[in-house]
Amino acid sequence: MERRLFLRCLGCGAAVTAAANTDLLPDVVGGVQNACAFDFTKKLSEVEARYYKKLENGGVECELCPRHCMVTDLERGYCGVRENRGDVYYTLIYGLPCAVNIDPIEKKPLFHFHPGTNAFSLATAGCNCNCKFCQNWDISQLRPEQTDNLDLPPKDIVQLCRARNVPTIAYTYSEPIVFYEYMYDIAEIAHRNSIKSVMITGGYIEKKPLRQLLTQLDAVKVDLKAIREDYYKNIVDGELRPVLEALIEIKKIGVWLELVYLVVPTLNDSDAEFRELAQWIKTNLGTDTPIHFSRFHPQYLLKNLPITPQSTLERAHRICRDEGLEYVYLGNLPGHPAESTYCPGCGNLLIDRRGYRILSNNIKNGTCPDCGKLIPGIF
Amino acid sequence: METSCAHDEKQEKKIENSKKKNFLSIFYPQGRIRIFTYTVKQKSVDSFRGNRCIILSMSQVTIIRKTGASAEKGLSKDDYIVMLNAGLERHLKALSLGNRLRNLLPGRVIGMKTNCLAGKLNSTPIALTEAIGDLLVTEGIDENNLVIWERQSWELEKAGYKLNASSFGRRCFGTDSSIAGYSRDFYNSGKANSLITRIMTDIVDSNINLPVLKDHSIAGLSGGLKNMFGAINNPNKYHADNCNPYAAHVSSLEPIRSKNKLTIIDAVKVQYNMGPGYDSRYLDFYGGLIISSDPVAADRIGLEILEHIRGRHNQPTLEVAGRPVKYLKEAEEIGLGTADPKRIAVDVIQINSNGRVGKGEMF
Numbered sequence: 001m002e003r004r005l006f007l008r009c010l011g012c013g014a015a016v017t018a019a020a021n022t023d024l025l026p027d028v029v030g031g032v033q034n035a036c037a038f039d040f041t042k043k044l045s046e047v048e049a050r051y052y053k054k055l056e057n058g059g060v061e062c063e064l065c066p067r068h069c070m071v072t073d074l075e076r077g078y079c080g081v082r083e084n085r086g087d088v089y090y091t092l093i094y095g096l097p098c099a100v101n102i103d104p105i106e107k108k109p110l111f112h113f114h115p116g117t118n119a120f121s122l123a124t125a126g127c128n129c130n131c132k133f134c135q136n137w138d139i140s141q142l143r144p145e146q147t148d149n150l151d152l153p154p155k156d157i158v159q160l161c162r163a164r165n166v167p168t169i170a171y172t173y174s175e176p177i178v179f180y181e182y183m184y185d186i187a188e189i190a191h192r193n194s195i196k197s198v199m200i201t202g203g204y205i206e207k208k209p210l211r212q213l214l215t216q217l218d219a220v221k222v223d224l225k226a227i228r229e230d231y232y233k234n235i236v237d238g239e240l241r242p243v244l245e246a247l248i249e250i251k252k253i254g255v256w257l258e259l260v261y262l263v264v265p266t267l268n269d270s271d272a273e274f275r276e277l278a279q280w281i282k283t284n285l286g287t288d289t290p291i292h293f294s295r296f297h298p299q300y301l302l303k304n305l306p307i308t309p310q311s312t313l314e315r316a317h318r319i320c321r322d323e324g325l326e327y328v329y330l331g332n333l334p335g336h337p338a339e340s341t342y343c344p345g346c347g348n349l350l351i352d353r354r355g356y357r358i359l360s361n362n363i364k365n366g367t368c369p370d371c372g373k374l375i376p377g378i379f
Numbered sequence: 380m381e382t383s384c385a386h387d388e389k390q391e392k393k394i395e396n397s398k399k400k401n402f403l404s405i406f407y408p409q410g411r412i413r414i415f416t417y418t419v420k421q422k423s424v425d426s427f428r429g430n431r432c433i434i435l436s437m438s439q440v441t442i443i444r445k446t447g448a449s450a451e452k453g454l455s456k457d458d459y460i461v462m463l464n465a466g467l468e469r470h471l472k473a474l475s476l477g478n479r480l481r482n483l484l485p486g487r488v489i490g491m492k493t494n495c496l497a498g499k500l501n502s503t504p505i506a507l508t509e510a511i512g513d514l515l516v517t518e519g520i521d522e523n524n525l526v527i528w529e530r531q532s533w534e535l536e537k538a539g540y541k542l543n544a545s546s547f548g549r550r551c552f553g554t555d556s557s558i559a560g561y562s563r564d565f566y567n568s569g570k571a572n573s574l575i576t577r578i579m580t581d582i583v584d585s586n587i588n589l590p591v592l593k594d595h596s597i598a599g600l601s602g603g604l605k606n607m608f609g610a611i612n613n614p615n616k617y618h619a620d621n622c623n624p625y626a627a628h629v630s631s632l633e634p635i636r637s638k639n640k641l642t643i644i645d646a647v648k649v650q651y652n653m654g655p656g657y658d659s660r661y662l663d664f665y666g667g668l669i670i671s672s673d674p675v676a677a678d679r680i681g682l683e684i685l686e687h688i689r690g691r692h693n694q695p696t697l698e699v700a701g702r703p704v705k706y707l708k709e710a711e712e713i714g715l716g717t718a719d720p721k722r723i724a725v726d727v728i729q730i731n732s733n734g735r736v737g738k739g740e741m742f
Contacts, residue, residue: 058653059596069618072596073656074496080615130616141613145531145555237616301565301572 041151045094051209052089060089065128066242079178080143081126093124094182098147099173104356112377113219116358120166123173130237132301140174154186161195172200187216203246204238219256226268227277251285258290263308274316278323287324288376295332345373438676438717441470442727444667444739459510465736466670481518486584488524494590495529495538501657502538503589527551528578530609561612569628573611585640592646592681593654598622599702601655602678603642604630627710642677644669651688663688675716676723687742
């Protein structure tokens, strides 16, 4: 809240929530803001949602995510950002991001997608899950009237990217699936302007909207939160099966995919789980799918657990490498060698990283300069 | 019945201490430093579960019915004053609290939680809040210390209320008002983890819950417990499985549990189907108020009335309709009140068109 006030005092209209990184604050203040003047708005949008059906006896059924909320008049779905008004289902957050920032693409993290470039990152309020460890709960678990929202229609986002020479737009921080229509429209306009779009998601989405969305996306990073259904039930308040199906679908369609697995001490950090995860990825997505094991920090409703020990992350790394996964990274461990990309063929250091910074990138035309092995990704 | 919970004080203190921890967390990547000071307000629902002192007692519910009014017209403030006077006098006597409403509502500032989701046609009537306000003022409560509230200010406006967030007169505002907002800390009770409106945590000392008796397409019953979804930041997360156990656990969040002193369910017009929105096709006139200091018992009797009206209109029971009201049992389990009708004493008062008070019938 203090930061928001600070930004307002500076005359900056761009809302940067407490969840967003401060690294590029000067960029936001000096760059984005100069490009266009924004206004905060208290109004909610009333744009008809795209995936829902009207029920025979009144009410609507949302068909966007596997939750399939049945929503009666004046009620909202689980995400808190879609409302039934007279049996027409509306998205209330179209064009109303509550978090806007310019981040390095490595922060998403996407390590095999234009390394060293920036992404115009945005989010609205709302989420279709309720992860007890959520780092961005102060936007994801709130309703849009509880956040400070900007009035930023899709074309303005693209205009900002062009003005700042930002090559990619990232839909991130909260859960972009809940602002599907807004994301889709931005991505469509962005593509026409040669700007790429990446989605950072939990992957809890129905296949039909996912397939449609993938026509507009260039990369997807999915938070695979665990490989056990009970974890999804108890910690995420979601389901694992639809997420796994979405991953297979993304791979099948051929959109670039990376995974993140947040390692939460005592909850999803056993050897058996890491092995099961590696085997599932190997079988269903291929050994060349990058996976990032990320360090947990106590947040939101999981304040009682400690930070993930480095040794646990290294154990996950070792097990996945042993199982044959080729690109295994460790996240939230700045300076660790496992932040960098190595050639699975000859072991050469290809991309040297420190935190979100690229110290060197030796990939030539998407291949290892030494052994010529093709490195998967978009470089 | 006044529910006093004899829980182990030592154990409760232990839980409180273990949960009330301040963390200083430094999140260091990229030179970013974030400092969190965090307090979890938690009282395990299990510490109340199966509390025998509640199980063994009878709960008191008073129904006051008024004849001579029509569903379309609704009741006037004067009607409500007559009903409340008769109902509260009987109810408070039964509670052995004397005949003064003030005894039931400790503290300086009294809140009135309305239910204004359905707009002007089926929300907590202004006449009812005005009538209660007048009674409280005659009981010695300062007019400036009455707060009529809802989740959002526009919901109040839509229902015809005039907003007043100043320091004078009966105040009326939503949690979204600049003087309210949500708590900084999460409150936890069983499966409910929520920020709570500051109206409940900081502003009011006691609260009167003023729901409208309605069918609810998911929960089955929209009554007092369900109305407290309007006091938290994330009600959308709590609609799975017919709102069970969420409706019970939300009402068990500590500031809500201890500050909700009285439930008065407006059952004058009852939306017996297609609720909680307004649908004139499924509206019937019952002409009653359901009063109880036991929120679960009030809901339980409200449910019986709702089911009876549904039956009269050839609607299936809520269970058959796929929305059984499961959360009342859970509410009883965690000691929030009485859900078993055998342990609820119902007193029905009838007020005829001449204002004469007599014994009435529930149906």
